[in-house]
Amino acid sequence: EKLGLNEIRELFLSFYQSKEHYRRQSFPLIPQNDKSLLIINSGMAPLKPYFAGIETPPSKRMTTCQKCIRTGDIENVGYTSRHGTFFEMLGSFSFGDYFKKESLTWGWEFITKVLKMPTDRLWATVYENDDDAYAIWRDVIGMPEERIVRLGKDDNFWEIGTGPCGPCSEIYFDRGEKYGCDNPDCKPGCDCDRYVEFWNHVFTQFSRDDEGNYSDLAHPNIDTGMGIERLACIMQGVESIFDVDTIKYILDAVVAKSGVEYKDGEAETDISIRIITDHLRSMTFMIGDSILPGNEGREYVLRRLIRRAARHGRILGIEGPFLAELSEKVIETSGDAYPELKQRRDMIKKVIAVEEEKFASTIDQGMKIINSYMDELKTEGSKTLDGEKAFKLHDTYGFPIDLTREILEESGYEIDLDGFEKAMEEQKKRSQAEQEMDDAGWDEVNAELSVEGETNFTGYETLFDTGLIKA
Numbered sequence: 001e002k003l004g005l006n007e008i009r010e011l012f013l014s015f016y017q018s019k020e021h022y023r024r025q026s027f028p029l030i031p032q033n034d035k036s037l038l039i040i041n042s043g044m045a046p047l048k049p050y051f052a053g054i055e056t057p058p059s060k061r062m063t064t065c066q067k068c069i070r071t072g073d074i075e076n077v078g079y080t081s082r083h084g085t086f087f088e089m090l091g092s093f094s095f096g097d098y099f100k101k102e103s104l105t106w107g108w109e110f111i112t113k114v115l116k117m118p119t120d121r122l123w124a125t126v127y128e129n130d131d132d133a134y135a136i137w138r139d140v141i142g143m144p145e146e147r148i149v150r151l152g153k154d155d156n157f158w159e160i161g162t163g164p165c166g167p168c169s170e171i172y173f174d175r176g177e178k179y180g181c182d183n184p185d186c187k188p189g190c191d192c193d194r195y196v197e198f199w200n201h202v203f204t205q206f207s208r209d210d211e212g213n214y215s216d217l218a219h220p221n222i223d224t225g226m227g228i229e230r231l232a233c234i235m236q237g238v239e240s241i242f243d244v245d246t247i248k249y250i251l252d253a254v255v256a257k258s259g260v261e262y263k264d265g266e267a268e269t270d271i272s273i274r275i276i277t278d279h280l281r282s283m284t285f286m287i288g289d290s291i292l293p294g295n296e297g298r299e300y301v302l303r304r305l306i307r308r309a310a311r312h313g314r315i316l317g318i319e320g321p322f323l324a325e326l327s328e329k330v331i332e333t334s335g336d337a338y339p340e341l342k343q344r345r346d347m348i349k350k351v352i353a354v355e356e357e358k359f360a361s362t363i364d365q366g367m368k369i370i371n372s373y374m375d376e377l378k379t380e381g382s383k384t385l386d387g388e389k390a391f392k393l394h395d396t397y398g399f400p401i402d403l404t405r406e407i408l409e410e411s412g413y414e415i416d417l418d419g420f421e422k423a424m425e426e427q428k429k430r431s432q433a434e435q436e437m438d439d440a441g442w443d444e445v446n447a448e449l450s451v452e453g454e455t456n457f458t459g460y461e462t463l464f465d466t467g468l469i470k471a
C-alpha cells in the first residue's frame with residue numbers, strides 16, 4: 001500500500017516525461033572532463049556543459065535520477081535522520097527553456113497531485129530578495145504567507161565550485177510537533193528534525209568564474225534536486241532514511257550479521273549499524289562505476305569508506321570480513337534501476353573482499369596501538385597526537401588519516417596534521433632516494449632499505465583541495 005522507493009523513482013521520471021522532459025539514465029559517479037569535482041554530488045553536476053552552453057543537450061528539458069556521493073556529509077551519517085554519503089537525486093532540468101513558474105508549479109503538482117502529500121504540511125523557502133519566487137508561491141500556488149520563509153545565502157543560494165549557480169527555493173515537510181524544538185520561532189531553516197528539506201529548486205541565472213565573479217547567463221536555467229531517500233521517508237511515514245524499504249533491507253542484513261538489535265536509531269550501536277548500511281551503498285555503487293580503493297582522490301574516498309565500515313563492524317562485534325557478502329543486498333535492491341551493479345556483481349564483491357582482507361590483518365593491532373597512544377596522551381595530559389604516530393598508523397596499519405582523526409575525536413583528542421604531512425613528505429623523499437639508488441643499479445642495497453607499506457599518499461591534500469573534507 002505504501003509506495004516503495006523504486007516505485008517513487010518511476011513515478012517521478014514518468015511525471016517529468018509527461019511534461020516533455022527527456023529521460024536519461026544516471027551518469028556515472030566519476031565526473032567526465034571536470035577537474036573541479038572529485039565525485040558527482042548532485043543531479044546537475046554532470047550536466048554542467050549543457051548549463052554553461054559548452055555542449056548542446058539532447059533536449060531543452062531533462063529528467064534523471066542521479067547517483068550521488070557527498071563525502072562532506074560523512075560526519076552527519078548515522079547521526080541525522082536524513083543524510084547518507086550515498087544518495088540518489090531526482091532531478092528536473094531546463095536548459096534555457098522554462099523558468100521559475102513552471103518549475104515550482106510542476107513540482108507542486110507532483111507532490112500534491114501524484115504523491116498526494118497533505119498541503120498543510122508543506123512549507124516553502126525562497127532566497128531573501130527573490131520576490132519573483134515568493135510571488136509564485138503565494139499567488140500562483142496559493143501557499144499561505146506564514147508558510148513561505150525567506151532565507152539567506154547559506155541556505156538558499158546554490159553553487160558548487162565554478163559554473164552555473166543562483167538563488168533557490170526549497171520545499172520542506174513538517175513532520176509534526178513531536179520532532180520540534182524549544183525555539184518559539186522553529187520553522188524551516190531551524191536545526192531540529194521537525195521540518196525536513198526535501199526538494200531544492202535552483203534558478204541558475206548566474207555563472208561563477210575561478211576568481212569568484214558572477215555574470216548573468218544568457219539563458220536562465222532550472223535545476224531541481226530531490227533526495228529520493230528523504231522523499232520515500234516522508235511518503236512511508238518512517239523515522240529516518242534508514243527505515244525506508246530498500247535501505248531497511250540492507251540494514252536488516254547488518255543487524256542479522258552482527259546479532260546486535262537495532263533500537264531507536266540513537267543508541268551507539270544503532271549509529272554503527274546505520275554507518276555500515278550507508279557505506280555499503282556507497283562502496284557498492286562506487287566500485288560499480290569502476291572506482292578501486294587506493295590512496296588518492298576518489299580511490300582514497302572508497303578506501304576510507306570501506307575501512308570505516310569495517311571498523312564499525314568490529315564495534316558491533318562482527319568477526320572476520322562481512323562487507324562483500326552484504327553488498328549483495330545493495331545489488332538486490334538497486335540492481336534493476338542500476339543494471340551496472342548486476343553486471344559487475346562479481347567484481348564488486350571481489351574488490352570489497354580484497355580490501356577487507358588487507359585491513360583485517362592490521363585493524364585489531366592498529367586499534368590497540370591507537371588506544372595505547374590515547375592512554376599515553378591521557379597520562380601526559382596532552383590533547384594532540386604526534387604527527388609521526390598518526391603516520392605510523394597510516395603507513396604500517398593502513399589506517400586512513402581521517403579514520404584515525406575520527407577515532408581520536410570520539411575521545412576528545414586531535415592530530416598534529418602538520419607533523420603528519422611532514423612525516424609523509426619525508427617518506428616520499430626516502431622512497432625517491434631509494435628510486436635513485438635503484439636507477440644506479442644498487443638493487444641489493446635498495447631491497448634492504450626499502451620500506452614496505454603505502455607510500456605516495458596524496459589523497460589527504462587532494463580532498464582538502466576539493467573542499468570535500470572540511471579543514
Ligand code: ATP
Nearest residue numbers: 070073082083084087197198199200225226227230
Ligand atoms: P541538507 O541541508 O539537509 O544537508 P542540502 O541543502 O545540502 O541538504 P541540496 O544541496 O539542496 O542539499 O541537495 C538537494 C536535495 O538532495 C536535498 O534537498 C535533499 O533532499 C537531498 N540531499 C542532499 N544531501 C543529502 C544527503 N547527504 N543524503 C541524502 N539526501 C541528500
Ligand code: MG
Nearest residue numbers: 070072073083
Ligand atoms: Mg547538506
Ligand code: MG
Nearest residue numbers: 154155170197
Ligand atoms: Mg539545506
Ligand code: MG
Nearest residue numbers: 155170197200
Ligand atoms: Mg538544500
